[in-house]
Amino acid sequence: AVRPFNEIPGQWKNSVANLYTFWKMDGLRNIHRIMVHNFNMYGPIYREKVGYYESVNIIKPEDAAVLFKAEGHYPKRLRVEAWTSYRDYRNRKYGVLLKDGEDWKSNRIVLNKEVISPKVQGNFVPLLDEVGHDFVARVYKKIERSGQNEWTTDLSHELFKYALEYAQHFIDCITLMFKTTSPMLYFPPALLRHTGSKIWKDHVEAWDGIFNQADRCIQSIYRQLRKNPEDGEKYPGVLASLLMLDKLSIEDIKASITELMAGGVDTTSITLLWTLYELARHPDLQEEIRAEISAARIASQGDTVEMLKMVPLLKGALKETLRLHPVAVSLQRYITEDIVLQNYHIPAGTLVQLGLYAMGRDHRIFPHPEQYRPSRWVRSQSHYFRGLSFGFGPRQCLGRRIAETEMQLFLIHMLENFRFEKKRQVEVRSTFELILLPEKPIMLTIKPL
Ligand code: HEM
Numbered sequence: 143a144v145r146p147f148n149e150i151p152g153q154w155k156n157s158v159a160n161l162y163t164f165w166k167m168d169g170l171r172n173i174h175r176i177m178v179h180n181f182n183m184y185g186p187i188y189r190e191k192v193g194y195y196e197s198v199n200i201i202k203p204e205d206a207a208v209l210f211k212a213e214g215h216y217p218k219r220l221r222v223e224a225w226t227s228y229r230d231y232r233n234r235k236y237g238v239l240l241k242d243g244e245d246w247k248s249n250r251i252v253l254n255k256e257v258i259s260p261k262v263q264g265n266f267v268p269l270l271d272e273v274g275h276d277f278v279a280r281v282y283k284k285i286e287r288s289g290q291n292e293w294t295t296d297l298s299h300e301l302f303k304y305a306l307e308y309a310q311h312f313i314d315c316i317t318l319m320f321k322t323t324s325p326m327l328y329f330p331p332a333l334l335r336h337t338g339s340k341i342w343k344d345h346v347e348a349w350d351g352i353f354n355q356a357d358r359c360i361q362s363i364y365r366q367l368r369k370n371p372e373d374g375e376k377y378p379g380v381l382a383s384l385l386m387l388d389k390l391s392i393e394d395i396k397a398s399i400t401e402l403m404a405g406g407v408d409t410t411s412i413t414l415l416w417t418l419y420e421l422a423r424h425p426d427l428q429e430e431i432r433a434e435i436s437a438a439r440i441a442s443q444g445d446t447v448e449m450l451k452m453v454p455l456l457k458g459a460l461k462e463t464l465r466l467h468p469v470a471v472s473l474q475r476y477i478t479e480d481i482v483l484q485n486y487h488i489p490a491g492t493l494v495q496l497g498l499y500a501m502g503r504d505h506r507i508f509p510h511p512e513q514y515r516p517s518r519w520v521r522s523q524s525h526y527f528r529g530l531s532f533g534f535g536p537r538q539c540l541g542r543r544i545a546e547t548e549m550q551l552f553l554i555h556m557l558e559n560f561r562f563e564k565k566r567q568v569e570v571r572s573t574f575e576l577i578l579l580p581e582k583p584i585m586l587t588i589k590p591l
């Protein structure tokens with residue numbers, strides 16, 4: 143018989159005490175490791191209540207499949223109150239990230255066509271290819287200046303700038319925005335706002351900076367479009383193509399453009415940094431991927447879109463990076479119908495979280511999970527509900543295609559020019575600042591081939 147909801151194991155009876163324990167364990171920075179610990183203690187399903195935030199947590203691919211079948215027509219994930227509070231406070235519209243229901247769906251359908259449909263990939267390949275090329279030139283200059291024919295560095299600053307070449311202030315604001323969001327997952331922002339707390343003030347300042355920069359960027363694209371309307375035949379760039387959409391209100395477009403600009407910096411930079419870190423620790427694998435790239439370069443005869451179809455191991459490396467170092471610690475959905483998970487009844491309306499970080503490191507799901515093995519994504523094993531780093535279904539990451547293309551092209555350019563080494567073999571762990579980040583700088587040595 144199916145067991146009742148109230149019998150699911152876990153700490154969900156005393157939410158205040160849980161918040162206290164959580165705080166003492168420095169839970170915020172360690173959410174991902176606490177989840178692993180909970181799955182070890184309670185098994186593949188547990189219920190949890192921390193402060194006002196209650197959820198059922200799962201880890202198995204089979205359960206993920208059941209979860210996503212019950213997400214309904216308007217999939218809804220955990221609402222990040224800090225982000226909606228800021229917009230309510232400043233009277234700004236929500237973009238796709240924060241909208242729900244029919245309003246989300248209608249905006250998302252229009253944006254999908256410009257951002258994530260397979261037919262637009264060819265549009266941004268040349269732009270991203272050029273950015274990758276420029277990055278290589280910058281690295282050569284640094285190597286030259288070092289006078290040692292190599293450059294040992296924490297690449298994160300360069301990488302953050304690489305992400306679409308935004309101003310440093312904008313980048314700093316995004317980092318501050320993420321950092322100040324995580325405490326507000328557990329303490330209601332409304333409370334912090336009315337007590338004049340520093341977290342809330344910093345958060346507002348961060349979003350103000352992001353919105354100002356985005357507004358300026360939008361203005362300048364507008365001016366450009368008005369000045370040279372005859373440029374219409376040429377692809378004007380992702381943002382400009384969104385601004386030309388006439389199916390959404392200009393306020394809706396601005397809201398989603400701002401989210402795309404903010405969502406596209408830290409996510410891809412960190413994933414690239416982790417990938418170079420893993421490749422530096424696995425020189426033979428690095429060589430194998432380099433060989434795959436050379437062969438693809440020759441076979442594709444200068445057609446970059448074709449080339450991207452011939453690098454399965456490189457793509458596997460990115461998937462493998464996100465398995466061990468996911469950006470999102472979990473995926474979440476409010477289920478719209480009753481379901482059964484691990485033989486427990488889960489009522490409609492429950493917030494169910496799939497522990498992505500924990501799943502990526504579970505040996506029952508990925509044999510030898512501690513090993514970085516891109517080939518596991520190319521051959522062998524089933525990938526059934528395993529490659530979920532960008533989420534799933536109609537609510538998955540809107541920036542996915544851009545992110546994947548940008549990261550593939552970056553790695554192609556870098557591996558064609560440089561060898562990556564690690565002088566000291568140190569294990570770098572993740573820390574949670576809304577997204578998962580390396581807890582300390584990753585030092586790499588870059589040498590021309
Ligand atoms: C949503 C991961 C890069 C914009 C998401 C979600 C995940 C994710 C897990 C939630 C999906 C779900 O609930 O099913 C990642 C990863 C990235 C990345 C791993 C890179 C390595 C980007 C980039 C952009 C972006 C480059 C913008 C250009 C968004 C937006 C949403 C989203 C707008 C919300 C979509 C919606 O609610 O409809 N991302 N992301 N992301 N991401 Fe990304």
Ligand code: 2DC
Pocket residue numbers: 219220222239327400401402404405406409469470471472473474539576577
């Ligand atoms: C954080 O418990 C942990 O892609 C929470 O590009 C649950 C949660 C909810 C939403 C997730 C968030 C976590 C991590 C960061 C995500 C976010 C949805 C979108 C966002 C995954 C797992 C991200 C990084 C977007 C951000 C765009 C934004 C800043 C404009």
